[in-house]
Amino acid sequence: MPKVIINDVEMEAKPGERLVSVARRNAAHIGFVCGGNGVCQTCQCRVLAGADQLNPPTAVELAWMPERRLAEGHRLACQASIRGQGPIEILSKAEELRRQAVHVVQPPANEQWVDQLNPLVDNVLKLWVDQLSRYPFNLINAVRHAGPVRFTNPSDDVAQWVDDTFRVGSMMLTGSAAAPRVPGQGRAEAALDNAARDVRRAEAEVKRLS
Numbered sequence: 001m002p003k004v005i006i007n008d009v010e011m012e013a014k015p016g017e018r019l020v021s022v023a024r025r026n027a028a029h030i031g032f033v034c035g036g037n038g039v040c041q042t043c044q045c046r047v048l049a050g051a052d053q054l055n056p057p058t059a060v061e062l063a064w065m066p067e068r069r070l071a072e073g074h075r076l077a078c079q080a081s082i083r084g085q086g087p088i089e090i091l092s093k094a095e096e097l098r099r100q101a102v103h104v105v106q107p108p109a110n111e112q113w114v115d116q117l118n119p120l121v122d123n124v125l126k127l128w129v130d131q132l133s134r135y136p137f138n139l140i141n142a143v144r145h146a147g148p149v150r151f152t153n154p155s156d157d158v159a160q161w162v163d164d165t166f167r168v169g170s171m172m173l174t175g176s177a178a179a180p181r182v183p184g185q186g187r188a189e190a191a192l193d194n195a196a197r198d199v200r201r202a203e204a205e206v207k208r209l210s
């Protein structure tokens with residue numbers, strides 16, 4: 001089984017699985033507003049180790065993120081699939097921002113809150129300049145590259161989405177996901193994992209033939 005560490009917690013993962021699926025199943029603090037369709041950008045994360053154990057950035061990521069951001073190791077967890085045995089370590093953008101905000105409110109010993117503010121402001125500004133301010137243009141770009149279908153039905157499995165959202169919230173507030181996933185749920189996610197695998201195969205085939 002591939003070894004995957006998300007936000008400092010080691011999690012079970014399957015070969016070929018997308019990072020967002022691993023995170024959701026384990027109630028990790030990560031965004032998945034669009035249900036893993038590459039639209040919302042809330043699943044953004046930074047790969048701290050094992051980038052070569054993931055598929056290369058997809059057309060959707062290339063459409064959304066400037067080269068600088070990709071070079072810094074940023075990925076969309078719904079586009080990044082496991083292709084090796086790991087170890088892979090990531091920090092979700094949601095968790096990174098949360099930790100930075102906590103440090104401003106409760107600075108570590110012998111530190112000033114003002115000093116803690118800099119990394120947070122820097123992070124938010126970069127996010128704004130690189131992506132948020134360009135959202136409409138990036139959206140058009142992403143539609144051009146990925147086709148409009150994924151944008152017409154962004155959340156394929158609402159029940160699963162709601163369940164996972166509660167589990168993530170519970171994990172953050174109490175340190176426990178409260179309840180395991182309901183068996184049988186997650187079919188839409190599995191379908192997206194399979195689709196991601198098919199896209200990877202098709203991209204490799206196109207590369208081979210060109």
Ligand code: FES
Nearest residue numbers: 036038041043078
């Ligand atoms: S979950 Fe929305 S872009 Fe990845």
